[in-house]
Amino acid sequence: MSPPASDDALTRYFAEGLARSVPFDPDYQQLWASLAEAGSGGKRFRPALVAAVYTSLGGTDSELCGCVGAAIELLHTAFVIHDDVIDGDDVRRGRLNVSGTFAARALAAGVAPDRGRVFGHTAGILAGDLALVGATRLIALCGAPATTTRRLLDLLDHAVYVTAAGELADVRLSLGVGEVSLGDIVTVEEHKTAVYSFELPLQAGAILAGADDDVVLGLSELGRLVGIAFQLLDDLQGTFGDEAVTGKSALTDLREGKVTPLIAHARTTSVWPEVAASLGSRDLTEAEADGVRALLVAAGSRQFVEELADAYVDAALDVATRLELPTAFLDWITAMTDELTDRAA
Template sequence: MTSGTTEGVVASGPRVGSDVTVDSVLDDFFAEAIDRSDAYGSDYTQLWTSLQSASQGGKRLRPLLLTGVYDQLGGTDTALAATIGAAVELLHTAFVVHDDVIDHDVVRRGRLNVSGTFAQRARAEGADDERAENLGAAAGILAGDLALTGAHRLVAFSDAPASTRRDLVHLFDHAVYVTAAGELSDVRYSLDLAPVGLADIVAMAAHKTAVYSFELPLQAGAVLAGADPRTVEWLSHVGRLVGTAFQLLDDIDGVFGDEQTTGKSVLTDLREGKLTPLMAHARQTDAWPTISRFVGDASLTHEGVDAVRQALEEAGSRSFIEDFAAEHLASARRLADEISLPEGFTGWFESVTRDVARRAA
């Protein structure tokens, strides 16, 4: 089913077995929520519709990791895996929507995000820019909250055994707690109130993204498949390494990436003064006086970004971070060789790390 409407749910009937996919679970989730519009009013409907739009268009990396591990470890309930995969995707949507509020972004994946949609609507109705932006921020916060509770709700009401649901809730809780800490550290570091080393910045990046994007889906897939505690713990370490590499390369994309490909402006991180690992390395080089003039400049233009790019290249900061990411991926692969897993898992894992490595190409 591709429709997000209530009528689409009724027409399709109950889903069984292979008919249940991550997208179908999300379709049904949003349709059920939007069906309450008569009780809660038009603002409620617009909020949910905008949140549903925010959940669309991604590559579904996190659910793919979860279902991949689940399959490799012998899991057979595809409907259950799809449900928990959808919960992980909702968690990702929540963090993305909140992150856009924190970064004052109004565009995501090449289109207006939740905040941008509500701000644009307010302006069309006659609000000035400040009030429109306030409404957009409020909508983003509330939409992210709805996605957070929705993720936990999908887990709590899934068909997994009670003990498995309990373990999954603990994993989701841990991901939320660590990510919240990482996000706040990210903003605090950008204030530049005290010296912060590269190790601290990398740890922040791991907390902000690696835990929920890689550790959580890998461990959740293993828990669903009934894996032993040692395997679940091993996947935590592997996920942290791969996720950190992913974030390191994502930070490079934040400055060097093509906006049409990434769907996000290269101006954002620099204007916000984000102290990424890329910038932490650059601060230790002779290029920093040139770069620092642009970092935190709210009026930064694309011409300024070009100057930063050139300085980062000449300072060796880009190549240093790319090499650092490659080291994390290599460590993850070595760790993968140290535990006995079903035949085929190694090949699947190699494909995952190659996909992450391609971001540096």
């Protein structure tokens, strides 16, 4: 659960942005309204991670912690909006996302569909840019001592830098050019998700609390392990999940031919020719997708990814135990991964 201070900081950020947009045209006001909607809801576990580490290491300034947690959640919002543009998705969590909202506005005004999609993508890129700058500003003005703020900004810069590399590599892998190993895919998932969603908030909480470098380094390892497990389970949701529960389509990855650990494993099995025949088809039906899913189960690909995720979770729990983190924190890691596994069931 997101700390109240983080929720308050995000609410203020979106309200101030919307108020500043009033002198501009209605589309810009709608952009801020859509950005606020994109940043609402969800588990907001990143601010919760910041707070969990900060308080467990003796931190007591809830407003300071909340501001940094809000910044990291805003960074996540930026990446999600940009990711939807890259994937060409118009829906997120069962509702129109920023791009989808603006494409629909254009269509309602009588604009041709292809031009409407350009308008939608433009809005998505700009909204993500605004959120990226907002995240940086929140950390820069969080009120921490100058040396601490500098370390936090270095963490943020590193997270954006590595995530950009991961996103680009993820799209390149989907092009189907050259052989792709399981190690390549796991590295992409580490760069695309683990660094900003787990390493960043865990280390930020420790730095805010004044932890020594050994703890900060250990939390980086913990974040990497949990983040990879999280992404492996998220990949399962992307193929086997219920859209009504997960808020994401279980067809997109298959239609795009996305190279996930599921697919990497399937390539090594006898079912691969049948899977490959359907993979990457934009016209893939739900019935055809069910056939692909059945093949992935029969080949043991789903079980392989589940067991791989479990191995990363176990390694993360070992690190958490070594760092002597509170039992409640270990329980949170287990509960989070159990929930993701249930969603992909």
